[in-house]
Amino acid sequence: MLTAISRYGVRIPQNLGKIVAHCRKRGELARGPFIAHFEDALSAYLGSGRAVSASFGRMAFFYILKAFQLPAGAEIIVPALTFWVIPEMARVAGLKVVFADVDPATFNLDPECLEKAITDRTRAIVPTHLYGLPCDMEAILRVAERHNLYVIEDCAHALGARYRGRPVGTFGHAAFFSFQALKPLNTFGGGMALVQDPQLGQRVADLAHSEPWLEESLLLRRLRFGQLQRFFMKPAVFTMTGFPILWFSALLQARPDVYLWEAIRSLNPLPAAYTRRYTNVQAAIGLAGLRELEKWNEETRCRARRMDEALGGLPWVVTPRVPPDVLHIYYQYCVYVPNRDDLVRRAILRGVDVETLHVDVCTRVGLFRDSWTSAPCAERAAQAVQLPVYCGLKENDLRRIAAVIRRALLNQTKKPLVASQSVQ
Ligand SMILES: Cc1ncc(COP(=O)(O)O)c(C=O)c1O
Secondary structure, eight states: OOOOBOSOOOOOOTTHHHHHHHHHHTTOSSSSTHHHHHHHHHHHHHTSSEEEEESBHHHHHHHHHHHTTOOTTOEEEEESEEOTHHHHHHHHTTOEEEEEOBOTTTSSBOHHHHHHHOOTTEEEEOOBOGGGOOOOHHHHHHHHHHHTOEEEEEOTTOTTOEETTEETTSSSSEEEEEOOTTSSSOSSSBEEEEESSHHHHHHHHHHHHTSOOOOHHHHHHHHHHHHHHHHHHSHHHHHHTHHHHHHHHHHHTOOGGGGGSOOOOOOOSOOGGGSSOOOHHHHHHHHHHHHHHHHHHHHHHHHHHHHHHHHHTOTTOBOOOOOTTEEOOOSSEEEBOSSHHHHHHHHHHTTBOOBSOSSEEGGGOGGGGGGOOOOHHHHHHTTOEEEOOOTTOOHHHHHHHHHHHHHHHHHHTTSOOOOOOOOO
């Protein structure tokens, strides 16, 4: 029987079982020495700044906002295309969110739109290195300097990506990373702030480190959930479980995967799980993963290049545009096609699960009605499709994905297509 290919691959360091058993045996699941080691190791890997661990990437962002002591009601500019949680956390921190449109070719904040969104109340901007592609940092930093703004890089998708040879996260005043299960470095949840100014870094550490420890039962539940996710993504298990649901849904033109995503809701007050410390066992997993990160990123990049070759010849397909001076880590491989929804259905019916939108067009999310503005390029970018190129894919899988997508696209051309707008 043909196995189905999942849209996601979870990165797991070698010896995961031994790492958890070691921490458990020493009674150091929640607190222990690995937290400080991991913070130091991440800061050393990135090459500058003070790293401070947190329960989530979003909480690392929240502590940065609090430590910067931005006045209540100050404006913060966030890309219109991002994960809804980030503007929501800025609101919880008492700021007014202003959205700026993205460049549809890179999916990242457009420096011109950014500058237009600035007012005399703007204090900070959040360039998000979406899908693992670095933003145009030179242009963004120039705008920030001109207007005297804090720059907080959202590196949730981009650990290991580089702009002009330098790791993302080291360009702004601060940055944050996510270690949620699907991210470039997975520690089954958690996040890290990186702050360049030592005093501000100390303030972030005071906030993050004064939270109570996560209860051991909750931590064990989180690790078990991570193991379950990993189990259900194994090709044979996915083929027998999640995939049949997706397959029948494709026939019925339904979208069950939307129920897997975190429901959009107010985060004020912050949920209890947020205000906890990052744990020792997760840090130990992070240390082991950090040793494999470059290899994982390179393997993913190789698969992305292969996909470029397979799809690049099709005139109506736009493969990811990578500026010459950046290193993309392809957290998502995002492609414009003529008729996205039709392609998704055809791919799923042939055993390849693909994703449509990994983040949100925040300018149409009801929670942010007060900040709604026109963002046509974010709307356009939401019409792209994300194809699997993750590092766990076998050579055969990759060939199969490319063949299925090519065939689906070629078959599409025999049917009426939704006109595709041009994306340079
Ligand atoms: C662009 C972006 N920023 C921030 C985050 C937040 O990370 P976390 O889930 O660790 O809070 C995510 C999570 O998926 C994300 O996609």
